[in-house]
Amino acid sequence: MLLLLPAGILAQGCPAECQCSQPQTVFCISRRSPAVPQGLPRDTANLYMFENGIRSLSRDSFAGLPALQLLDLSQNLIPGLPRDVFQPLAGLRNLDLSSNQLHEVTNESFHGLRLLERLYLDRNRIQAIHPAAFDSLENLLELKLQDNRLQALPPLGLPTLLLLDLSRNRIGALEPATFHVHNLESLKVAGLGLRSLGEELLQSLRNLHELDVSDNLLARVPGALKQLRGLTKLSLAGNGQISQLHPEDFQELRDLQELDVSRLNLRGLPRDFLGSFPRLRAVTAAENPFNCVCQLSWFVSWVSSSKASLRRSDETRCHFPPKNAGRLLQHLEYADFGCPATTTTTTTTSKATSPKLATATPSTGHVPPEPSTPDASPEDGSPTPTPFTAPEGPPSPPEGTHLCPPRTCLNEGVCQLDASNHVECACPQGFGGLYCETQVQATAPPPAATQAPAQPKQIAIKHVGGTSLKVDLQNYIQSKTQLKGIRLTYWNLSGPDKRPVTLSLPASLPEYTVRALKPNSSYHLCVGPLGDQAHEQDLCVEAQTLHLTHQQHAPVTQRKDANLALVVVPAMASVLLLVAAMAAGSYYVRRKRRQKAQSVSGAGSSGPLELEGVKAGLEKAEPAGHGPKTAATTAAATGLECEVPLMQPQYTSAAPTPRAARPSYF
Template sequence: MEKEKVCNMKIFLTTPMPFLLLLILPNGVFSSECPKDCSCPSPESILCFQRRSSTIPSGVAPSTKSLYLFANGIEGLSTDDFDGLENLEMLDLSQNKLTHLPDRVFEPLTSLRNLDLSSNQITHISDACFQGMVLLERLYLYSNHITSIHPSAFNGLDHLLELKLQGNMLTSLPTLAMPQLLLLDLRFNVLPTLGPSDLQTPNLESLKLGGVGLTSLNKELIGTLKNLHELDISGNKLESFPPALKETQGLVYLSLAGNPMGPLKVHDLQNLSELQELDISSLSLQGLPEEFSQLFPHLRKLTVAENPFNCLCNLAWFPRWLRAQSITLEKTEVTRCHFPPINSGKVLERLEHRDFGCPTTTTVTTSTVKTTTTTVPVPVTTLPTTTREIPVPRASDNPTDKEGDYPLPPDPASPSSSSIDQDNDPNFCPSQTCLNGGTCRLDQHGQVDCTCPHGTSGMYCEIQIHHPPSPPESSTTTVTPDAPDISSHQATATSILLDLHRYIEARPYIRGIRLTYRNLSGPDRRPIQLSLPSSFPEYRLRGLNPNSTYAVCASPLGDNSGIDSVCTEAHTTPDNTRGSNARIEDPKLTTMLVPALAILLVVVLIAVAVGVVCYLRRKKAKGHLELECEPSQLELDGVKAGLDNGALPHKQAQLMIPEPAVQHSNMEYEVLLLQDHCTSNNNMSSHKPPFF
């Protein structure tokens, strides 16, 4: 036993000290090689998160390959910070406070392949910032304050695969001669005139130009990008479908969202058959042609949100096509119907074929009669007589979706109308669709067409040529220095007029307004959203509940951060329209009152006849016998016989005296059989009071 202990002691003493430390320390990492306030999950990786230091940490081991220094508060860099880090491949300096990049600051990092400088405060990229970084593959400079880039800033980056510059303040771009570049993100800069001389990137696969101010897409530029698979040109100023895309082949992803290009045409999309994802949100689309379903056999994701769809028969194919092709409809909850009122606010994807109001046709054969539903688009103005009337919800109703979805606020027709016959109204359109006095009509395809008066233009007559619309002279809409950005006035029991003048004037850059409102007084407080163009200085919320408080918020369209959101509270007035007069106008009450009054009249006549009989008997009586105003059974039989000949309906089995008549709360009438001036026969059976 003693000999074994001695042997173990000799082994411990002869073992090298570094090896012993590797056995003792967790994960075999030397504590002295991990910088202060950092963690070292592996021997080649160092993570320093929120270290709260303005400089690079010291003591980074030369063997380190990945160094993460995001959100540390670093304010400056120098070449000395990276001496001896020739093996470093990944450097993350994002979310710091860098404002300047010294020349050749990264030159010691000869093996660096990934550099992330995003979310700093860098303003300029000089010609020598990235000198010596011959192996760099990914360079992220997005979300900075970069206003200029030296023309030769990216020279020598021949192996660069990804370059992200989105969210800066660039107004021009140096020539990007990068033969290996696969992804280029330039979104949210001001670059309206990009041409083939700017992008010499023949192998580019993904190009993102959203929100750069394009008024047209350079045909030659797209023609040089033979390997392009993804293209994002959303949020620009394209007023028509870019002709450059009509000859483009091989696109897998395309985003056209948020451009004022209007309805899409089938022939514009014929060469895009390889698309797997398509985004056509916020294009003011009122419908889609059924040929659309034949253009994209490989489509898997589709986004058509925030469009004012007319959910009529010519759009009935759309939900069925989505289900048949297993296509995922993105942003489903904001893809809703705008028209007709019966479908307004409903989720488009969840509508059934019968919900689109398609006409029915009857086919008669020698053996059977079969009723089928046709899907052929029929103009709204010439629907056959078999089409059922579509009820329009009144202003006092609270429209809900049968699936439980909260509706978007409709612009219904006149609230006094309970139903609309489309055969008799060829100009049937939602009220307030056309602005500035425009006349609304439906064309042969069921699309809304506004005839604008002199001095206005636009799809909805929203543009005034001579001068912009001025707010009303009412004192409630006068803009004062202390007035809120949004306010409400002219409230009724079911609507509130919102004043957005000040909100639009303070934000001339916005392209649209997102209104969000919820009922604070009711049990259902789910938010309801509505998108408006920035040319609407006023907007009326409809379909609200009486005597309720609503929270209304406005934010720029496309801004989901909520930073620039402005809110107010608005109140609807109590509903005073339903009084005693409303009951008289109720058709059910009318059908009850008329028969009841007629029967009362007959009862009065019977009472008069009985009174006459009593009077005659009393006059002819001898011996001054006291009568109890009780006719004999023979006389009653005579009266009843006369009534059976037509004076009273056969179901009237007993004589009834009309005084007094009592009306119950359920609108029924009870006529009492006893009178004060006449006693009843003791041997007469009691009668239950009749009800009408």
């Protein structure tokens, strides 16, 4: 049996519950021991001790390991770092302390690590970092601090740093003097709650190649992008207040290869916007409320002809008009966008005639008139081309306005494009909404002295499982006139992350289901008119999501007797489950009697758990406590996460983090 073991697995001096192999690599995985193992080989170069249950470190924990270059202590329970704990490891280059319980980083935490290149402190509970904590790390290349509780960041004077990740902390603003990292190539500041990204902050980062500012509160594309000419990867995803992309903000990004503009509030894209990036390889535009009208028709041809790939194409769908709502954008035909019909004119010459198409200008979408004078005619004697005339239809917009695609406005509304190239509809009497899609009951207005805005009724919330809430919008829509759209905002009152999430919904939507919520949590939901900021007149309600084991309950409203419904309905559900169980038992008894009457029961007869569909599931189940136990399966069971240094990609200590589900627009 000893011959079957890999070479070096029984190296001399290897601690119990560890595996030692050459060249100088020791794996002590899932030991479930509160202390660092003793008796490690002196020539150990790579030491992996993730998911060991280590609760503390001492000053002599790593004594006698002068050759150590990589130390992985992730997924343990370490609350703090003693003074000079890493002092004996003068040659250490990679240190992974992610997924522990560290609360602070002092100025003595990393003394002696002058050769350290990678330091991973992500997924801890760090609230404070001493201003001199990283001063001795003069060769540091990567610093990961994401998913902590930092509210401020000390100035970072790391001249060799290439990657910095601060995502998902509580840093609301980044001061211009924060970064003294002139060679930085990758900066990730996602989910900080940033409302702006100052030009002074990024003006010294001329070597930046990757920038992630996703899931913040930016209202527009940062103007500082004009200074980052070497940028190859940019993510603006999740900044729901951005409703327009201006080509001039991206004009310097000629080397851009990956662009993520998903989960914004985009209703369209500037014509040929993506064609300005000659090196583009991938673009993500999912979960935007696109208006699939003529101004966006270029996008389909770009997808089919471009070498760049459209990522998450199954989530890139139309939001309007109703005939296109929910359809995949890349599957639309040119005719589906409702572009104006083109006209052709021919000349009466002996040569073959060629059609002449009336084209629309890219910026406005209107058809330019042909330059001509009343007495002018072509020199060859051919008749003057007939100017383009719009087909008969709904009332024409006033003179000077832009031409809209046909059938954009519903119920005979008059369509035009405003100065920002956005669709506007002038609705006839009795209709309202952004596209005249909502019928409004006409009532005589009260006298001017007593006229007051209609007060909306209360909104009702229904539970849909343990992670979804259905919002009834019908009463709110009926209480408003000329409602262009609905702004739905919600945030979690129970968890640490109380940043609001804002969605833009059409005024014709009677209800909307908010998904991917936390179970057994309190949420604050507000409904207001689209285009306005949050106001005290918004209709708000608080609702509690269910535990994952509960079933759908009765509606939750702002009434005082709401708690009674939440108590009575689960009790009724329990009674129904009991009745169903009794019925299943009765069916089983009758079935057994029929089986005994037809044949003698043998060794393979069904047991009391072998009702239809039960036995098959039991046979496929793996017996508890059996099967190989790996670090990946254990990590998945505990929910812990870990990343190993990039220099060692062959060792993975945990499964990758799944992408959080986002609420759909449809």
